Amino acid sequence: MPITKVNDDELLDRLTAVFRMYGYEGASLSRISEATGLQRASLYHRFPGGKEEMAKVVLERAGKWLSDRVLAPLSGPGKPEERIRKMAKELHIFYGGGKNCCLLDSLSFGVEDNEIKSHVRGGMGAWVECLAKVAREAGVPAKKARQQAQDAIGRIQGSLVIARVLKDYGAFERTLLELPDVILGRK
């Protein structure tokens, strides 16, 4: 088997960056080709399903990253607050200190309810459920736990929008610090 020009991990990293930056429609094959160093046809060799498969794989990988690195600490040992702080630390890496857009935001535009949007919805739904579980463990009633989990993720998303538009990453940092209070409902 001949050597690959770009290994899978590096390829997916660059692909992810393009989708994050431009959204689905803005991520043209030209931009992808330039970012990955592979010609169109090579990309179709790696992803026979074309652009849609690229987006799906990228989404699944980001979801796995989220599960393994960000959400894992939530199921670990320690007090709920400590676990959430661990998650915040991982989130800081995940979003590059606020400089990386969120795929769930970038890929959620457009009306046509395609498979990608359902992936996006599923990913965020799982995230909400995971945070809500921690809140419930800390004694928060189920309904309230769900709301607080949603609010927490909403705040993260919002601070990323602020970061993208204003190029000001302070709100993102502050949001991460406040996560325990938001999720556990200590106002």
Place this chain on the structure above:
Amino acid sequence: MPITKVNDDELLDRLTAVFRMYGYEGASLSRISEATGLQRASLYHRFPGGKEEMAKVVLERAGKWLSDRVLAPLSGPGKPEERIRKMAKELHIFYGGGKNCCLLDSLSFGVEDNEIKSHVRGGMGAWVECLAKVAREAGVPAKKARQQAQDAIGRIQGSLVIARVLKDYGAFERTLLELPDVILGRK
């Protein structure tokens, strides 16, 4: 002069909806044409500057709407908290109860720092400044006021992302109710 097929206001309403829904690159002339009922060439009669002009005009109009309807109550009479509650009421209309995406989010993707992105940045900057001013009037120190204003807008944006992805508008409603506390710093 022949009668217009679509009057300016209606035309801009539909244009706005397309940009909100699909973002700049996703808002193709075909989609715009379909949504407005005007053929490509007719659109270029109304907007000689093409798609970019359309986006600019839409942004400016949304900015004016925001100034006139949403931010105006902030400079009106009444206690700061009441004024903010009035703003929240107008925001609810502005974003259609959370069903409308925010143009500032939709149009902020892509790296190339073009004129549109600078419009977007300016619009959000003005919004932040306006909220910060109210906070300062209520006795909040300047730096803290700016942070709280940013956080408030961030929360709005985030709840809109939640709404778009999960089709759950509860977080948006909750966010609007909490705006006075966030802006005035009552945790």
Place this chain on the structure above:
DNA sequence: ATTATTTAACCGAACGTTCGGTAAAATAAT
């Protein structure tokens, strides 16, 4: 020699844009 990978060349379709022309309202001249 076989097989996996990349590339150059190419496809039809859609992109944003422009052009020539038609229909109708507004204006000017009679």
Place this chain on the structure above:
DNA sequence: ATTATTTTACCGAACGTTCGGTTAAATAAT
């Protein structure tokens, strides 16, 4: 009041470019 002219609004067709996607030859490791 009627006619001729100009202006405004719109559209069909085409522009060159780029889109996402395909084919077949070249390349390189096994």
